[in-house]
Amino acid sequence: MPAKAKWAQLADHIRGQIASGELAPGDKLPSTAQLCQEHGVSTIVVRQAIFALRTEGLVEGVQGVGVFVAERPDGQHQS
Known part of the structure; x- marks a missing residue:
């Protein structure tokens, strides 16, 4: 497996x-x-990872501000 x-x-x-x-x-x-620095990867790798997480609804980007962890839409809360 690759x-x-x-x-x-x-x-x-x-x-x-x-x-x-x-x-x-x-x-x-x-x-x-x-x-990029912490994980030794390129900007493209980071953008692809963030895109995947956004698609899953785990994070949301705010233009010019940053990327934030999304609120849990299903009401789950960590205890």
Whole structure:
């Protein structure tokens, strides 16, 4: 089986942070530049990962401000 794409690995990492509560609804994700540096990936990889998370409804982008963890639409709350 081929290795998972870098963007998918990054998306999994962020998804895990959201699931564990490390990143809570309303929290701002690190900037693209910070994520590139922390994970040793390109801007395109970060953008693809964020796009995937946006498609899943886990994060939402605010133009010129940043990307934030979305509120849970199903009413789930971490306890």
